[in-house]
Each structure stands twice: as structure tokens, then as C-alpha cells.
Amino acid sequence: MRLPYKKAGDFRLVQLSLWLLIYVLIRYPISEIYELEGSMNNVLNKKQTCLFIIKMLQPFSVSLLIMVLTNIIWAIDLSLRPYLMKLILNYIVGFNQYNLFEFILWPILAYLIVLFVYESASRLQWYFVEIKMIPILRQNVFKLLYNTLLDHSYSFFENNYLGSITKKISDLTNDIPNVTQIIIERLFSHTLALAIATYTLLQVKIEFALIMISWVLAFSIGIFLTLKKCINLADVWSEYGSSVTGLMIDSLSNILSVKIFSGKDYEKKYLSDSLNSLKKSEQKLAWLYFWFWTSYGYSFFIVQGLNFFFLVKGYQSAAISVGDFALVLSINTAIATFLWTVIRDFSEFSKLFGRITQALRIITSPHKIQDNPTAENLRVKTGEIEFRNVTFSYNEGTPLFINESFIIEAGKKTGLVGHSGSGKTTFVKLLLRLYDIESGAILIDGQNIKNVTQVSLQQNITIIPQDISLFHRTLIDNIRYSNPYASKELVEKAAMLAKAHCFISRLPNGYDSFVGEQGIKLSGGQRQRIAMARAILKNSPIFILDEATSHLDSETERDIYEFLWPFMNGKTTIVIAHRLSTLSHMDRILVFDKGKIVQDGTHSELIKQDGMYRILWKSQMKEHPTPKFDLAATQ
Numbered sequence: 297m298r299l300p301y302k303k304a305g306d307f308r309l310v311q312l313s314l315w316l317l318i319y320v321l322i323r324y325p326i327s328e329i330y331e332l333e334g335s336m337n338n339v340l341n342k343k344q345t346c347l348f349i350i351k352m353l354q355p356f357s358v359s360l361l362i363m364v365l366t367n368i369i370w371a372i373d374l375s376l377r378p379y380l381m382k383l384i385l386n387y388i389v390g391f392n393q394y395n396l397f398e399f400i401l402w403p404i405l406a407y408l409i410v411l412f413v414y415e416s417a418s419r420l421q422w423y424f425v426e427i428k429m430i431p432i433l434r435q436n437v438f439k440l441l442y443n444t445l446l447d448h449s450y451s452f453f454e455n456n457y458l459g460s461i462t463k464k465i466s467d468l469t470n471d472i473p474n475v476t477q478i479i480i481e482r483l484f485s486h487t488l489a490l491a492i493a494t495y496t497l498l499q500v501k502i503e504f505a506l507i508m509i510s511w512v513l514a515f516s517i518g519i520f521l522t523l524k525k526c527i528n529l530a531d532v533w534s535e536y537g538s539s540v541t542g543l544m545i546d547s548l549s550n551i552l553s554v555k556i557f558s559g560k561d562y563e564k565k566y567l568s569d570s571l572n573s574l575k576k577s578e579q580k581l582a583w584l585y586f587w588f589w590t591s592y593g594y595s596f597f598i599v600q601g602l603n604f605f606f607l608v609k610g611y612q613s614a615a616i617s618v619g620d621f622a623l624v625l626s627i628n629t630a631i632a633t634f635l636w637t638v639i640r641d642f643s644e645f646s647k648l649f650g651r652i653t654q655a656l657r658i659i660t661s662p663h664k665i666q667d668n669p670t671a672e673n674l675r676v677k678t679g680e681i682e683f684r685n686v687t688f689s690y691n692e693g694t695p696l697f698i699n700e701s702f703i704i705e706a707g708k709k710t711g712l713v714g715h716s717g718s719g720k721t722t723f724v725k726l727l728l729r730l731y732d733i734e735s736g737a738i739l740i741d742g743q744n745i746k747n748v749t750q751v752s753l754q755q756n757i758t759i760i761p762q763d764i765s766l767f768h769r770t771l772i773d774n775i776r777y778s779n780p781y782a783s784k785e786l787v788e789k790a791a792m793l794a795k796a797h798c799f800i801s802r803l804p805n806g807y808d809s810f811v812g813e814q815g816i817k818l819s820g821g822q823r824q825r826i827a828m829a830r831a832i833l834k835n836s837p838i839f840i841l842d843e844a845t846s847h848l849d850s851e852t853e854r855d856i857y858e859f860l861w862p863f864m865n866g867k868t869t870i871v872i873a874h875r876l877s878t879l880s881h882m883d884r885i886l887v888f889d890k891g892k893i894v895q896d897g898t899h900s901e902l903i904k905q906d907g908m909y910r911i912l913w914k915s916q917m918k919e920h921p922t923p924k925f926d927l928a929a930t931q
Contacts, residue, residue: 345652352433352437353476360429363480363481366420367488369413371491380410382623384619385617388400433473445461445659447666448664449730450730458545459542463538464655478644478645482641489631493630497627504603515595526646529650530581530646532650533647540574668746670747675743679740680703681703681740682701683701685735687699687735697726700736708868708883709871713874724759724840724872726738727757728753729745740838755836758836760827760831761843765815766814768811770809771803771806771808771826775790775829778830778831778833787807793863811823821849838868841870857878876916880899882899885899
């Protein structure tokens, strides 16, 4: 009776596979991976996606090595234990003496040792991978992508759904560890196990090896030919999924508008087209997988029939033993099981890889506004602002500013007035470098803002925007956001100046009260007062109020300006307001019209001139009498 046995040289295939994997994962990308180091501004293709994944995995070489070794043990175990079982069965069938147990003791011990080693390796992998690697890997991916996201320009967030971006980060955080496990724990280990199993079947009879090789090759070729299509379909499916998530969050974040305008049916219809596209893209992907599963199931039926035919034929000719029966059927069943797993993982891999590529393509798109490599910190001494021959347009459209030049004097209070769309808020956004100008220069104390760091620029400018955005945090956290290390006494002082302390004190939890998402628990006026308190606490040399009191009544507005007036002294202050009475005590007023300054002077000078300011003033005075701002006493 022929009992095949293994030699040390038979494991050369295992060694070759191990070195090949290490070469691919570590050595091959080492010359290219540093293209991503320190910069996430590449438009990702599939190759770069692979390099990004490898970059994330590089700190975990020990855990990856444990994964590889454990899966090599699994691949060997898949054939070795059936082989040992074959030995035991053959000895039992062909040996009838009383010391049978003693005779088969060594195969049984070998079987148990192999089982023990495999179980121990599995527990070791769990520790190094599930505990030591994956949680940290997820954290690293999230931090890197979130930091990249924060460096994007303001226009990036204007052009992308926040819900879609959030889903992409979630996909990447979860999918990169999953892809890694599929590649090493299933694809690599199963390929190695197949090679060892084929060699083992070859030792029994060449027909069994040929049947297995032919079956696996047919599936491998099919997978190879359809891999690109699967990934592309998965990419499209992922994009539609992100779009649906973004649309849903956009709808729910505007739920008040949905309610008051009876927009429920419209929102359903609006989302319906995206849902249909998502459904069709998923169905296309599912149909492709359906043919894989169908061909897999029926082809295995044929494979098993052929195996039974050659087993029975070989047993009749005494070329096959009872143990060979068990060995061949066990290995074939195991291969069929893990080949099913490979196909399932292949479909999952294509979805994951598609999601990763699509997400990276958006999040790692080039940053439109970046610091110059030689950028220095902005040093504000007086706070003079100069626009020098500035030209700017949105999205390469009709220019809003064309060679516009003007100077805002340091330490003065300057009002900006004009119709909506005249360029007032755009001026502020350009000053904060939320957008880059096309030509010309913007200077603060003679320093071109393109040559200073964005952080230092924005640290020296305080703005209270028209649309107030609050975090879903406590009131003290929202006020303290501009100065995280400010004491509670300073926070309360800022709140008093902003006329917010009274309503905060009446809340059950006072300054520790949560404001809700976007500050939904507060009224519009209360949100503006919190924003004012936050700005006051920052205390920057340049102070901008962009319709900062638009949600307040005239009396509260007057009180706030009376408190703010001493705070503004010595600062370069810019106030944008539709209520011209708010600007009546400014040192200077600039009147904007279609990106040009058409009038320049004090309130008393401008109302005496024929022009836009006088027309606007008369129009407003008919509707609202001038509030009495007693600012002289605050000088």
C-alpha cells in the first residue's frame, strides 16, 4: 500500500509564496509610497489606492507577519490533517492486531499537535490583528483623512454634500482593514492552500490534481477577466450610495423648511431618482455575482462526479486506498468551501475597493488653497488693509472685482453697504483667504496674505458672520471655541458684552446647556449673541461684523453696539449692515455696487450727496425711524 509522505523540500512553494507576499507588500511600493508621504493632494487612481492602503499598513509589519504566518499554517493544515486522517484510516483497515492503538499513536499525536498549533496561531493572530492592529489602523486612517479634509478650501465644502463626505470617511475607516483581511486571510491563504492541496492530490493520483487545477483555473480566469468590470460597477454603486446619503442628510438638516412648505412629497420624489440609480447599479453588480454563483454550484456538481468516478475505478484496481477516499473527498470539500469563500470575498473585495477608490478620489482631491512653502506668520501691528488691483470671479464667471483698489485705514471703524451681491461679503471671504484672487494682491500691514500662513491670517481676524454656525456642544464650549484656554470669568464677561449672559443664566444648566445641532435650541437672536461673545473672547486686531445684528431688534442692537463700541476702539473694524442706522457712527463708509466702490465718506457726508447711499437712507427712514445710538458717552 502506497502511503505518500512529505519532505522538507516540498514546502518550497510555501516559502516562495511568503517571500512573494512580503515583496509585494513591503519592498515593491517603497520607492513610490513616499509620493503620498506628507501630501494627500493626489487624484487617486487604482494603483495609488493600493499604495495608500500599503502606506496605512506599514506601521503594522509585525501584525502583518503574524497574519501571514498564521494563514500559512492554515493552508498547510487544510491538507495535512486530512493526510494524517488518511494514515490513521489506512492503518485501521489494514491492521488487526491488539496493539493497534500503540501503532497509530504517532499519527494521532501528530494530528492533535497540528490542531493545537493551528488553534494557538489563530489566538495569536487575534491578539496582534484584532486587538493590536485594526483599532489603531482605523484611528490612523480617520485622523489622516480628517486632517486632509480640514485643509480643503471653503469652496470644497460648498460643492460637496457633507453627508456624502462623512460617509466616505466612514467607508475608508472600515473598509481598509476589511480589504487587508480579505487579501491576506482569504485570498493569499486560500491560494497557498490550493497549491498545497493540489500537490497532495497529485500524490494520490494525477487525475484528481488535474480535475482540481482545471476547475480552479477556469474560475481564476473568469475572475481575472471580470475584475475590472466588477470594481468599476462597485465604484458607481458606491458613488450613488454616497449621493443618496448626502441628499437624505441635506433634506433632514432642512426639516423645518420641509415642514413649513409641505415639502414631504417633493423630497420623496427628489430622492427617488437617486434611489433608482442606486438600485440599478446594485442590480448590475448583483447580476454579475449571480453568474459566478451559478457557474460555481453546477461546476462543483460535475467535479464531484468525476472525483467519485476515478476513486471507485482506482479502488477497484487497488491503486486507491480507503484513506485516499477520505483524503480526496475531504480536500475537495474543503477546496469547494474556500473557493466559495474566495468568490464571495471577491465580490466583497470589489465593493470595498470601489468604495475606497471613490472615497479617496474625492477626499484627496487637490487642495485649491495652500500655504506657500516659505509662508511666515502674519504680524499685525496697526491693521491696515489694502486691496491692490484685485480681480476675482466665482468659478471663472463674470468678474465681480476688476482691478479694484482701496485702503481700509488701521484702527478705524469702516462700514460697508450695498445691495445683495454687490461684493461686501465676498470682500470678507477674500480677506480671510477662503478664496484666492485671480490677480492683484491683498495686503495687511504691507504683507501679502498669500505669503503668510492661513492659520496666522485667520487668528488675527475675528468675524461674526450673518449665518451663525454653532456646534452641538455646550454654550461655554461654543463661546470658548475662539479661545480654548479662556477662564470662565472671561467667558462670562464676553457674554455680558454680547448681551447673552442674562438668557444663559436663566437656562437650567446655564453655560453647560447644550445648544443642539447648528444651535437649533436657540433663537436666531440668541445664536447671534453667542457668536458675538465668541468673537469678543477672541479679541483679534481686525474685527468684522457681517450683518451680525440682523436677527436682533433695534433696541437690543443699540444696546450691543453701546457695549461693543469701547471694544472696537483701536481695532480695525469692518461692519457690513443693511440697516444704515447701524453705520451712522462709523469713521468711514464704503458703498459697493457690482464689485465697485461707488461712494466713500462718512455718514453725514454721504447723505448730502446724490447717490446710492442717500437713496437707501431715505428708503429705510420711511420704514424705520432712526434708533438713537447714544455712543458719544462711550467714547
